[in-house]
Amino acid sequence: xxxxxxxxxxxxxxxxxxxxxxxxxxxxxxxxxxxxxxxxxxxxxxxxxxxxxxxxxxxxxxxxxxxxxxxxxxxxxxxxxxxxxxxxxxxxxxxxxxxxxxxxxxxxxxxxxxxx
DNA sequence: GGAATGACTGTCG
DNA sequence: TCGACAGCCATTC
Numbered sequence: 001x002x003x004x005x006x007x008x009x010x011x012x013x014x015x016x017x018x019x020x021x022x023x024x025x026x027x028x029x030x031x032x033x034x035x036x037x038x039x040x041x042x043x044x045x046x047x048x049x050x051x052x053x054x055x056x057x058x059x060x061x062x063x064x065x066x067x068x069x070x071x072x073x074x075x076x077x078x079x080x081x082x083x084x085x086x087x088x089x090x091x092x093x094x095x096x097x098x099x100x101x102x103x104x105x106x107x108x109x110x111x112x113x114x115x116x
Numbered sequence: 117g118g119a120a121t122g123a124c125t126g127t128c129g
Numbered sequence: 130t131c132g133a134c135a136g137c138c139a140t141t142c
Contacts, residue, residue, distance in 0.1 A: 004139095023124055036124040037138060044123055061123080069123045076123080 005042040007031055012043070015060045018087045019103040020096055022064040029105065040069070059083040066098040 007030040014029075015021050021029075023036040032038060043058045059080040063069045070077035072094055081091050089101050 024126095027124090034125085034136095035138065037122065038124095040123040041139070058123085063123080064125060080123095 004030070004032060004035075004038060005045065008039050008042045009056050012056050012058065012061060014105070015057060015103050018089060018101070020060045020062050020084070020089060020098075020101050021103040022066075023061060023069075024064050025103070026061060036064075060087075060103075062096060066096050066102075067094045068096075070094075 008026060011026050011030040012021075023039045024034075026039045027033060027035045030039070039061070043056070043061060068077055068080055068091070070080065077094070081094075084091050084096070090097060
């Protein structure tokens, strides 16, 4: 259980500044293919708990359509958008240009860092 | 143990 | 491009 969350958070931390990744992408990289929902849920657990919440850039994770997964105007939506804009990521409405900002990791380097 | 619930995804019209 | 739908899976009731 916790092990899965650890892998997810660890993977999220690898997303470079100014880039974003989708839930499914994170799930794959964390060794949990097809479990995008698990990623979403685990990210939802981070902030409330006192774990390494500040270390996990949850706002760099969006859905596969390149959009923020919160209702427009909600508190979390605004916060996420703000944080992304601070990193030079262009957010139009809820949309982000995936072709420009989606993280495209070097798999070999990634495996080295994760040490799975 | 069964049913409902999500910060999801891919496919189809 | 967009909405509806069916899988998906750990957690919660």
